[in-house]
Amino acid sequence: MIATSATPTTVVLWRDPRGWPDAVGGLWRRSLRFRTITITLLLTSFAIFITSVIMALVIQNNLFESRRDEVLADALRAVAEAQTRVDSAEVTDDPSGLRALWRDVQETIPRASSSSRVIAFPIDDTPVGSGVQGFRTTDLSGDVISSGLRERVVSFPDRQSWQSIAIPMPDGSTAPGIAVGQQLFLPGVGAFEVYIAYDLADSQQTLQFVQSTLWAAGLVLIAIIAGISWIVLRLVSKPIIEAAETSARLAAGDLDVRLPVHGEDELATLAESFNAMADSIESQIKELGELSLVQQRFVSDVSHELRTPLTTIRLAADMLNDQRDQFDTTTNRTTELLHTQVQRFETLLGDLLEISRYDAGSVLLELEATSLAELAEDVIEQMRPLAQERGSELRLVAPGGYSPVDMDPRRVRRVLRNLVGNAIEHGEGRPIVVTTDSNQHAVAVGVRDFGLGMTPADAERVFDRFWRADPSRQRTIGGTGLGLSIALGDAKLHGGTLAVWSELAVGTNFVLTIPRRPGGIEGPSPVPLEPQESLTDVTQPIHLTELREMYFDAEPEDRS
Template identity: 40%
Template sequence: MRAPRVPSRLRRPPTFWRRSIQARVVASTLVLSAVVICAVGWYLLRQTRDGLLENRVDAVLAESASATRDAQGRLQAAPVGGTDAASQVQDLAREIIGRADTRGYQVVITGPVDAGVPLSDAVATYSAGLDVVATLPTALLDRMSTVGAGPAWTYTEVISDRTGETDVISDQPEDGSVPGIVVASQLRLPADGRTYALYVVYPLAEEQETLGLVTQALLTAAVLLLVLVAGITWLVTRQVVTPVRLARQVAERLAAGRLQERLRVTGEDDLARLATSFNQMASNLQRQIRQLEELSRVQRRFVSDVSHELRTPLTTVRMAGDVLHDARSSFDPGTARAAELLQTELDRFETLLADLLEISRFDAGAAVLDLEDVNVGDVVRRVVDSTRALAEQRGVRIAVEDADRPCLAEADARRVERIVRNLVTNAIDHAAVGGRDPGIVIRLGVDEDASAVAVRDYGIGLEPGESAMVFNRFWRADPARARTSGGTGLGLSIALEDTHLHGGWLQAWGRPGRGAQFRLTLPRRSDHALRRSPLPLQPDDATDRDEVTA
């Protein structure tokens, strides 16, 4: 089952990321810059917050101490008799709260501290709009419940009493809370001689607003800085990447055969020197390629001319050889044997000349296909029938598996038959005589994309690395071995060229003493690219020690 194809619009961003070094440099610079900016911004915000709080705490403590001293002084100056404790607390609170309203803080007076009753039930007076129970921290209340405790302060949340008629802190959010500082101290009331607690609550709304403005400014500056860094990085990398892209484009044109393409050299920097070196390299390659093309053209023309020129004398020699071969019965035994050898070598020479002409066509790019629907199984059966006599002479039996299975491909029947014949005759040449029966096994395979033929022999096999050399022209696995089929050494080379002309694969596998297998894979349709073969390259009867060589 085929995997679902990913739409091109989804593949485009990853492809752009992989191919664009400029995008990766800009992205990595932005990420690193964002990390640095966040670290610096966090440090600046922390320093700003600590500075604001320290300054505010110093001012609050100084102002609270002054308010406590003034209150204690007024209490000491008040007459001792004629006033009860509650009235004296209210008078004191009224004066302190009046001053607090003008300076933006709030006041709570509770007591007596040694009464041991909850805050909500104690004698208390405080600024309007303040939720005393929710605002005053429990730890601070516990500290002030001991007579003789010294002044103390702590951070808190200033909670507004929304049920009241007034709201002293107008800048509070909807939940009625803002950060604040509460400073606690104790007062001794002359009216009853008992100790009361004075809590001064300072909201930090202005500091919070200032910190918010600083945070917003830092965020705005960070975004603008990131955009600026991205733009600068893009421009800087563009100056470096653009010449590299131009070099890539010129290299692609050179690879496509446009050898006259060159880079434009501007300036004297490193990139200009690189462009100069690139142009020199391209000029040298162009000169050498033209020399090689000229040499190859001369060689191809020489082979073609010699092959054509040899046809006329070969025809004359063939006619004379046929006359001598027909009259060999009237010769003495030595002369008759010479006539037979002459006829055999003339046949081989004629085959070699035909192969040379075919190779020259491939080299000149003049080979074309005559495509039709071909049943590869029928081609295999014809080849086996035509080579059976040679196999019997060699003492080798050929077996075909799945011979009746349809194995269709759009191909040139003549060239496919030549490929299979070359593979079979090569297997006959190298099969082990008197060895495993059958000596050659031909397998057919087909799937929805490709058709394949595998020719297996159990002969001398191939040494490591020879599977790539076996298709070279005039190459032999065993130079001392005679060619039983009278081959020219060009059969596998021509078979490989025929296979490439079809857009197929021709691959070899072999191991010393274990034989070899050649696999031909052709696409079912000529315009389809091969992705896999329906037959394995390593034979099924190969041992686990064998490894595949493609």
């Protein structure tokens, strides 16, 4: 599953490297295996890096200290041997004898030490005529000896002093080294500063080998840990992935899907619990489905069975209503109420039959090319007397919606009558604005009132069957409580939407949107759900004839 989803992403990233951050972020959010492997590798790499750095520093320090102790002991032994030869020699005032002794010292120090790099400086001016001067055994320059080291050697005649230096090599490069200095006393001449320079290139190579070995071992260890983590995580995450896929299939309606149970560990217990839950859900859903079918069948059968006696009652009520002027006042009023309630009962029965058809999935559309604007004007004209009776003014604003669209005009007309009727009933006698508009994808009509309005919680339930925002309020127009539910079903049959916006003490706006072509709505509705105008901003209505003239007088590209 993960590999399948990652393959197209990899191709896209190869074409556009800027997509890497988004793809990695999406993989981080979606894949538990990727997150776990990434966190494991990062923490492991950090731990190995810190460990390798500490080990490299410790090895470097120990290697340097060990080498330093060796060269200090070597230099001390060489100078001590040279001092012993000087002390044991019979020194006279003969300059030639001093020079011979000094040459012997120059040969003894390199021979007694492991380094041939020796430099000597007289501390004080040598006696005139002695012929004894400082010396150096190689091309090592005295500039490598710092003044600070020389000051320490002069200040402490009985101690060794050392300093890390860079030794020039024949090829022009430099190598790390240590310069060790101490005093050598030549009788009859004075004290000399003797410095022996030791090359640490071999120690540097050893240190580099150890460090490269550490880093290589760290990389190999990271790779091994990554492999082990992948194997372990795969063993653990595979059942989790199977559970996720099975849950998705179960949520999609495949009630027969189950998880395989392997072993007796925690994952097996999880699979058994999941399967038990799935069995319970399947049982309850089947039971609810059977109850729903029974309920739908009951409503359908009762509705059909009631039509015959209702027809008889309707005929009798009509006859009595036609002759109610011949009755006394009480009987007259009773006859009128009977006629009204029989009409409402007949409407309720028709709505129940329509709902049962929706539940059974047996509703079919009778499509005709219809102008939504003209349909809205017809409904407004039919509802205008009722609106005038309630003190509301119906206004049509139709900047678009004239071009015919395939729809079921009977059902759309029923939706509009229901929406306008609700607006009249709850509009508090204020103007009601019906707006039609269109774009290249859809046509839409909005019914806006400035009445009581609803809370967001009430607006979410407004399409529920037999639901009212205020149960204590009586219906004055005679609705059945199923109108908006049926209207929502009609909108969905067309592949469209029926949405509502409402705010307390501000009003309500219903927007019906129907696509021009099958397949659903692309883009926003031509009529915005949240209205921009207030009660004081409502303008005078535009007559359909004027809008039609504006439409046909406009340029083709300006028509919508």
